[in-house]
Amino acid sequence: MEILSGLFNGFSIALQPLNLLWCFAGVFLGTVVGIMPGLGPAATIAMLLPLTFGMPPTSGLIMLAGIYYGAKYGGSTTAILLNVPGESASVVTCLDGYQMARNGRAGAALGIAAISSFVAGTVGVLGLMLLAPPLAKIALSFSSPEYFALMILGLAMVVLLAGDSMIKALLAMLFGLWIASMGIDLFTDASRFTFGSAELLDGIDFVVVAIGIFALGEVFANMEMQGGASLLPVPKGMRELLPTMAELKACRFAFFNGSVVGFIIGVLPGAGSTIASFISYGLEKAVSKHPEKFGTGVPEGVAAPEGANNSETGGALVPLLTLGIPGSGTTAILLAAFVLWGLRPGPLMIQDNPELFWGLVASMYVGNVMLLILNLPLIPLFAQILKLREYILYPIIFGISIVGIYTSSSSFFDCWMLSLFGLLGYLMRRLDYPTAPLILGLVLGDSMERALRQSLMMSQGDLSILYHRPIAATLLFISLLLVCLPLFRNFNQWRIRAIEDNG
Amino acid sequence: MLDLSNSKKTGMACLFIYMLSPFALHADFKPTKPIECVVHTGPGGGSDVLARFIAQTVEKENLSPVRFQINNKTGGSGVTAMTYMAEKKGDTHTIAVFTGNWLITPLTRSETKVSVKDMTPIARLVLEPALIAVKSDAPYKTLKDFIEAAKKSPGMLKQSGGSSTSRDNVVRQLLMKSTGSNWTFISFPGGGERISALLGGHVNVMVIEPQEAGEHIRAGSLRVIAQIAEKRLPGFSNIPTLKEAGFNIPNVPQVRGIVMSSGIPVDVISYYENLFYRLSKTATWRKYLEDQQFEDGYQKSAELSYFIDGYTDQMREILKEAGAKVIR
Amino acid sequence: MLSNKRSMLINGNFISGLVLAALGSYIFTQALNWDYMTIEGPGPGFFPYWYGLAMVFLSLLLVASAILEARTSENPKTVNWSEVGRALSAWLLFSLSVFLMKYLGFLIVLSALTWFVIKFMYQQNQKIAITTAVGISVGFYFIFAYALQLNLPVGPLGL
Numbered sequence: 001m002e003i004l005s006g007l008f009n010g011f012s013i014a015l016q017p018l019n020l021l022w023c024f025a026g027v028f029l030g031t032v033v034g035i036m037p038g039l040g041p042a043a044t045i046a047m048l049l050p051l052t053f054g055m056p057p058t059s060g061l062i063m064l065a066g067i068y069y070g071a072k073y074g075g076s077t078t079a080i081l082l083n084v085p086g087e088s089a090s091v092v093t094c095l096d097g098y099q100m101a102r103n104g105r106a107g108a109a110l111g112i113a114a115i116s117s118f119v120a121g122t123v124g125v126l127g128l129m130l131l132a133p134p135l136a137k138i139a140l141s142f143s144s145p146e147y148f149a150l151m152i153l154g155l156a157m158v159v160l161l162a163g164d165s166m167i168k169a170l171l172a173m174l175f176g177l178w179i180a181s182m183g184i185d186l187f188t189d190a191s192r193f194t195f196g197s198a199e200l201l202d203g204i205d206f207v208v209v210a211i212g213i214f215a216l217g218e219v220f221a222n223m224e225m226q227g228g229a230s231l232l233p234v235p236k237g238m239r240e241l242l243p244t245m246a247e248l249k250a251c252r253f254a255f256f257n258g259s260v261v262g263f264i265i266g267v268l269p270g271a272g273s274t275i276a277s278f279i280s281y282g283l284e285k286a287v288s289k290h291p292e293k294f295g296t297g298v299p300e301g302v303a304a305p306e307g308a309n310n311s312e313t314g315g316a317l318v319p320l321l322t323l324g325i326p327g328s329g330t331t332a333i334l335l336a337a338f339v340l341w342g343l344r345p346g347p348l349m350i351q352d353n354p355e356l357f358w359g360l361v362a363s364m365y366v367g368n369v370m371l372l373i374l375n376l377p378l379i380p381l382f383a384q385i386l387k388l389r390e391y392i393l394y395p396i397i398f399g400i401s402i403v404g405i406y407t408s409s410s411s412f413f414d415c416w417m418l419s420l421f422g423l424l425g426y427l428m429r430r431l432d433y434p435t436a437p438l439i440l441g442l443v444l445g446d447s448m449e450r451a452l453r454q455s456l457m458m459s460q461g462d463l464s465i466l467y468h469r470p471i472a473a474t475l476l477f478i479s480l481l482l483v484c485l486p487l488f489r490n491f492n493q494w495r496i497r498a499i500e501d502n503g
Numbered sequence: 504m505l506d507l508s509n510s511k512k513t514g515m516a517c518l519f520i521y522m523l524s525p526f527a528l529h530a531d532f533k534p535t536k537p538i539e540c541v542v543h544t545g546p547g548g549g550s551d552v553l554a555r556f557i558a559q560t561v562e563k564e565n566l567s568p569v570r571f572q573i574n575n576k577t578g579g580s581g582v583t584a585m586t587y588m589a590e591k592k593g594d595t596h597t598i599a600v601f602t603g604n605w606l607i608t609p610l611t612r613s614e615t616k617v618s619v620k621d622m623t624p625i626a627r628l629v630l631e632p633a634l635i636a637v638k639s640d641a642p643y644k645t646l647k648d649f650i651e652a653a654k655k656s657p658g659m660l661k662q663s664g665g666s667s668t669s670r671d672n673v674v675r676q677l678l679m680k681s682t683g684s685n686w687t688f689i690s691f692p693g694g695g696e697r698i699s700a701l702l703g704g705h706v707n708v709m710v711i712e713p714q715e716a717g718e719h720i721r722a723g724s725l726r727v728i729a730q731i732a733e734k735r736l737p738g739f740s741n742i743p744t745l746k747e748a749g750f751n752i753p754n755v756p757q758v759r760g761i762v763m764s765s766g767i768p769v770d771v772i773s774y775y776e777n778l779f780y781r782l783s784k785t786a787t788w789r790k791y792l793e794d795q796q797f798e799d800g801y802q803k804s805a806e807l808s809y810f811i812d813g814y815t816d817q818m819r820e821i822l823k824e825a826g827a828k829v830i831r
Numbered sequence: 832m833l834s835n836k837r838s839m840l841i842n843g844n845f846i847s848g849l850v851l852a853a854l855g856s857y858i859f860t861q862a863l864n865w866d867y868m869t870i871e872g873p874g875p876g877f878f879p880y881w882y883g884l885a886m887v888f889l890s891l892l893l894v895a896s897a898i899l900e901a902r903t904s905e906n907p908k909t910v911n912w913s914e915v916g917r918a919l920s921a922w923l924l925f926s927l928s929v930f931l932m933k934y935l936g937f938l939i940v941l942s943a944l945t946w947f948v949i950k951f952m953y954q955q956n957q958k959i960a961i962t963t964a965v966g967i968s969v970g971f972y973f974i975f976a977y978a979l980q981l982n983l984p985v986g987p988l989g990l
Contacts, residue, residue, distance in 0.1 A: 046546030046573070049555065140703035144689075167893050171851055174886045177878070178858055184580070185875040186690045189611060189667050189827065190865055192875055193858075198586060198614045201579030216925070223921040224914035226953060269695040323702070324718055325695040326547070332695075333547035339714070340556065342794075346718020391953040392963055395945035398925060399971050402937070407975075410576075412933055419926045426918055431843040449878045450692070456872040457689045458661060458705060658870075687871055 003129065010358030014366055019059050019359070026063035027367045030070020031374060035078055037086050037211060038404030041071040042330045049337055057341040058356050062363040064337060068330055069121060069313040069364065072273070073371045076113040076306055081106060081385055082397055084215040084404070089273035089309035091210050091439055092281045096294060096301025098218075103297045107241030107383045112248070112299050113306040114375040116255055118368050120307030123259035124266070124314020125364040128321075132350075136322040139267045144454035145465050147271065149475035151448035154275055154440065156479040157282035161436045163295065169437045172428070176441020179204055180449075187453060199413040206274075207408065209442055211401050212418045213435050217425015219394050241380050243299065251303040254284050258307020265308070266315020269327035273312040274443050277305035286482055295436075314364070321357060323347055532774045534569045534596055541599035543584035545577045550600040553629070553759055557600075560787045566778055580666075581605045582615050589617040593766040598625065598775065601762045606815050607668055610822060610831050618831075623767045624807040626779040627760035629792065630800035632732030633670065634739065636711045638701060639726045646729040646748055649708060653684040660686040661706040663697040668827060670757050671710040673818075674731060676825040677752040701725070712757075713738065713796030731755065736796050753817065758800065760807060776804050845901070848894035855886030921952065942968040 013019060033044045045064050052060030075087030080097035093113065100109035127135070155173070162169035182193040183203035194200040258280045265276040284304040285294045294301050319325040324345035326332040338345040343353065350357045385393075401422075405414050428435055452466075459465035467473050540558065542550040551573065558571035576584040581604045591597045601619060609618035635646060643649040653660050664671030672688050679685055689706060691697045694715060701709045702724055711725075713736060719725040730736060730744045733754055745752060761779060763772075782788055783801040792799055802810060823829050858879050866874030928944045946964040949955050 042546050043575075046551070046555075046575075050559065053559065140699055143700055143703055143705040167889050167896070171886065171889050171893070174855075174882045174889070175851075177882050178854075178886075181879060184612075184666075186666055186692055187871075188866070188869070188875050190875045191612065191614065192865070192879065193861065194614060196614060198579060198582050198616065201582055201612070201614055202577070220918045220921050220925075223952060224918045226917070269699050270693060319695065319699075323698075325698055326693070327695055329545055329547065332545075332693075336547040336552045336555070339552065340559070344718050344721075347722035347724060348718060391949045391955060392967070395941070395948055395963075395967055398928070398944060399941050399967065402929070402932070402941075403971070403975050406937075412929070415929045415932070416926075419922070419929050422925065423922050426922065427847075430915070430918075431847050433847075445878075450690075453872050453877075454689050454691070457687055460658060460687070461872065 006354060006358045007129065007362060009355065010360075010362030013058060013355055013359035014062065014362035019062055019363065020366070022055070022059050022063040023066050023363050023367050024370055026066020027070035027073075027371050028374065030067040030072075031074040031371065033067060034071035034074020034076075034090075035086050036074075036404065037078060037084050037400060038207065038406070038408040040087065040330075040408065041068050042333050043408070044071075045330065045333050045337070049333075049340065052337070052341070057338075057343060057353075058359040060337065060341065061334075061356060061360050062367075064334060065317075065360060065364065066367050068334070069310065069367065070371055072121075072310045072313060073114065073117050073375055075309070076117070076302075077110065077382055078400070080109045080113065080302070081382060082215060082393075082400070083218045084397060084400060085207070085210050087309075088206055088210065089277045089305070089312075091214070091274065092277040092305035092436075093302055094214050095281070095436055096297050096299075099295065099297030100299070100302065101297075101386065105297065105299075106386055107379050108243040108247055108299065109297075109302050110379045110382060111241070111243045111376065112251060112302050114372060114379070115243070115248070116251065116258060116303040116307040117310040117375075118372040119255045120259040120262055120311040121314065121368040121371070122365065124263050124311035125361055125368070126314075127263045127311070128314045128317055128364075129361045132318050132322050135267050135318050139269070139319055140323075142268050142471065144451045144458060145469055145472040146475065147268070148448060148451035148455055148466060149472040149479070150265075150268075150271060150275070150279075151444050151451055153475050153479045153482070154278055154282075154444045155448070156482045157278055158437045158440060159483050160282045160285045160291070160485075161295075161434060161440065163434045165432065165434075168431075168433045172433050172435065173437040173441035176438040176443075177445040179209065180442050180445025186450060187457075197413075199411065203446075204417055205405075205409065205414060206442060208405055208414050208417045209421050210439060211404060212421025213425035213428065213438065215397055215401055216418065216422030217429055217435070219397050220422060220426035221429045222390065223394065241383055247299040250298070251300050253287065254280075254300040254303035255307055257284055258304045259311045261304075262308030262311035263315040266312035266327070267318045268315075269319050269325055270447070272328055273309040273316075275447075276308040276312045278440055278443065280304040280308035282482070286485055317360075320345070321350060321360075324349060532595065532768070532771045534567065534774075536596055537569050537572045538567070539574050539597045540571045541574050541576050541584050541588060541597065543576060543578075543581040543600075543602075543604070545575055550602055550759060551575060554600050556791055557782065560782060560785060560791070561778075563787060564782070564785045566781055566785075579612070579614070580608045582608060582612065585609075585615070585617050585619070585622075588762070588764050589621050591764040594764055595767060595771045598761050598763050600759060602759050603670065603757055603814070603818075605762075606811060607818050607822070610815070610819055610829050611668060611827055613830055619762060619811055621765055622762045623765060623772060624804050624811060625761040625763055625772060625775045626804065627758060627800050627802035627807045627810060628779065628783065629759050630798040631712060631757035631759070632730060632736060632796070632798060633674075633710050633712055633757065634716055634727045634742070635674075635708060635729040635731065636701070636716055636720075636725045636727050637708050638704060639724055641707065641726070643708075643728055644726075645743075646745075646750070649728060650678070650682050650684050653686045654682075657685040658687055660708065662686060662688050662708045662710070663691055663700040663706040664688055664710060665692075665697075666690055667825075668822065670755055673755050673821055673825070674710055674752075677755070677821065678750060680824065681750060681752050714794070717796070732798065737793065738796055753821075755821075756798075756800070758810075758814070760800075760802070772804055842897075844893055844897035848890045848892075848897060851890035852887050852894065855883050855888075855890055858883030859887060917952065921948070924948070938968045938972055941971060 033039050033041055045067055071087055075090035076093045078084040078086040079090040079093040080101050083094050083098040085091040085094055097109045158169055158173050182200055184191055184201055261280040262276045265271045281304050284300050285291045316327045316331050319327050320331045326335045335345055402415060405418050455465050467476055540554050542554045544551045554573050561567050562570055576587045585605060588599050605619050609615040637643050662675055675688055697709055700706045716725055727739060727742050729748055730739055730742050732744055735744060819829055862876040862879035862883055865876035867876045868874055928940045932940045942964040945967050946960050949960040949963055
């Protein structure tokens with residue numbers, strides 16, 4: 001009952017004309033920010049903070065939050081069309097999204113991304129609204145051993161993303177782990193693999209590696225052949241531009257998967273949307289009837305990660321609003337915004353400012369609808385980009401990559417790294433090394449090592465802390481299942497063949 | 504005419520210009536384009552929030568004809584920002600927010616090529632005290648209780664904090680050494696994770712900033728057992744400071760202030776000194792300090808320079824004793 | 832075509848395996864310089880030690896399998912080096928652009944790169960090359976530098 005009255009109150013705030021305007025401004029800006037690689041929601045929110053000082057905090061929060069979850073919608077656009085992840089979480093969307101585009105289903109991919117983002121985003125808000133306080137308590141019981149188990153689950157995805165050669169997939173992952181360990185060691189302050197360079201003290205930025213390997217690597221590989229063969233088929237007519245009923249039907253589980261996985265991982269401070277996307281993608285592939293098709297352009301391969309990175313925003317707002325604990329860079333700046341507006345973020349903030357919470361929740365429902373309406377008609381427009389001939393498209397990709405990297409760090413060093421990873425991406429494609437495990441290793445490496453060392457410090461070296469606690473044990477068990485799944489499949493096929501041979 | 508050698512001629516010329524310089528001093532410097540304010544944290548980090556508030560207050564109180572623009576130069580615990588500042592020799596429109604980190608990082612990191620010694624100190628602004636907090640259902644009512652428990656089971660109790668050269672760990676090292684006790688330090692990269700670890704019962708104690716802790720204390724989930732400050736903070740008047748509780752260790756404040764690159768003319772330095780002096784006296788600033796529970800640590804350029812030297816030497820000794828590899 | 836790819840793969844597996852084995856050994860030896868285990872838990876050397884070792888092990892496996900496959904396959908054909916050459920020269924062009932960007936600014940270098948790619952890599956005529964090069968630069972300027980007010984590398988002409 002309380003929830004309904006709160007929600008009613010919230011809508012009365014969110015539907016005020018001025019707040020609707022701020023909501024629209026936020027989600028629109030968010031979409032633009034998401035599309036542009038290198039421009040992230042955190043920096044944009046920081047830039048716009050001064051603008052919000054004249055507004056009531058609720059309106060300011062409605063706009064800034066709009067930027068936050070709007071960006072997740074935009075990130076898939078360049079990922080699908082150009083293999084350039086607009087946002088770090090969109091990396092996973094590149095895997096099947098770009099392949100769908102190459103198969104002529106760009107419009108369908110964009111549509112599925114938008115629909116999945118809408119469904120999952122709405123579920124995320126629902127979760128925020130209904131489950132926030134109890135979830136916050138559960139989130140607190142999550143600590144390093146559970147994070148470690150979660151990372152192991154993520155790494156188990158390597159098995160699922162391996163493709164033909166397990167050895168090469170593992171080697172790619174180990175390479176990713178190596179890059180992840182570059183920089184200052186948090187616990188002992190030792191510098192690892194910095195080669196004496198001040199720029200490497202912070203390691204190599206994930207976006208640099210992702211854009212280099214995915215976008216540039218792909219372009220260089222395509223440039224091997226001259227003309228004709230690599231022109232992407234562009235679908236004609238509205239029907240071709242939208243997902244078919246069959247495709248949508250195939251994504252049923254993915255919508256659910258993405259929503260739940262994304263939201264839960266979002267609630268955990270420190271686990272980000274990239275991890276959520278990977279796990280959701282891996283889960284989808286694990287339960288799929290045609291896992292070998294993942295990576296060639298299956299709609300569920302787009303729906304799952306896209307959903308996950310959207311519902312993750314709803315989840316990330318849980319610790320922020322219920323405990324005043326920021327889980328990521330973007331929520332940290334939102335926290336700063338609260339402070340600058342004179343609010344006191346913490347366990348009592350919702351109690352003291354109920355209209356803030358309910359106004360935000362209601363505006364997120366509205367915002368997700370706005371985003372769906374905003375994004376769907378843009379699909380035919382965006383799909384036209386693929387009509388450009390490759391010799392126009394590729395320099396554009398070069399340009400966007402450099403702009404994306406340079407604007408976020410103003411560092412030529414990062415541009416050099418971009419170039420280097422572009423070469424690596426090309427070589428990996430040529431030599432048949434799968435690229436997804438490298439990205440996975442890079443994303444997880446740091447967190448996993450930290451979680452392991454923190455856990456062992458907590459237990460004074462007792463390894464059992466890693467598997468004695470219920471949540472950690474469950475996650476480790478699921479990882480084990482996932483790793484053994486291909487073996488089960490092979491065993492099953494062998495069994496069937498054996499029966500057929502005998503019969 | 505006197506037959507002066509070349510160097511003597513130069514000397515006379517300099518003297519002449521120097522005598523004219525009072526005029527230069529009185530020709531007031533005024534900024535003509537937006538002032539770039541460099542911070543070493545990302546958006547939302549400690550220095551970033553302070554810088555944004557400074558920018559906001561400067562505009563609100565009309566302290567400057569131009570506005571301040573924040574430039575985030577993250578990386579290497581301040582190394583990227585310091586390197587950037589070092590390249591801006593003589594730039595009169597670029598300032599930076601420095602913290603204790605800037606002074607400590609060059610001591611242990613061989614990759615740093617520059618340090619605050621290559622920059623011009625302008626003003627020290629705030630000292631950030633800290634609190635020692637435990638979960639509210641923990642059996643420790645005072646810091647002494649905690650230390651006793653730590654002595655009984657050495658290495659078993661845990662503290663969550665930042666990196667091993669952060670203030671959290673420095674305080675821990677000092678306390679452990681002066682009391683002969685021992686407990687583990689577990690690093691978490693973000694404040695959110697540190698607080699979660701404490702609230703979730705995975706660690707026993709934490710050094711926390713007052714504004715981070717405030718709400719949790721109000722909600723009853725955390726208890727403060729000591730303060731790390733020169734004198735008691737207004738919001739925590741019944742919690743003893745370390746010295747009052749009998750722990751004779753040097754006070755290690757988290758300090759933030761303003762520096763500029765090298766090669767800045769004297770009048771420009773006075774301008775900014777004055778600007779920040781006026782800032783520190785505004786009611787908006789005073790309220791901010793009160794809300795955030797900061798100590799007003801305003802110091803002028805010369806005093807700040809002296810403070811920096813003293814702080815660096817003190818940190819060097821502390822780090823050496825804690826076993827860190829000090830290279831400068 | 833298939834056997835071309837296969838033979839390149841076989842050679843590629845061999846070489847990349849060796850390179851990765853070398854990298855793995857480097858990582859492993861570096862890891863030995865750091866603390867493997869400290870009183871408080873695994874040290875900075877712990878993880879690199881293990882994944883360096885794993886890298887060496889797996890890459891040697893790869894090399895071994897490459898050798899085995901080479902022995903059992905038919906006559907290995909030559910690699911289509913012209914294709915690889917095109918791709919690598921594209922990469923060199925890109926790297927050169929990054930280098931020049933510091934001195935000539937983003938827009939000029941982007942136009943030059945575009946022009947080069949269109950004229951030489953895709954053999955289109957001069958008109959298309961120049962109009963596209965200029966068009967792309969103008970477009971980038973408007974969207975990124977003007978509308979979004981982002982910082983792009985600036986050269987002597989302020990471009």
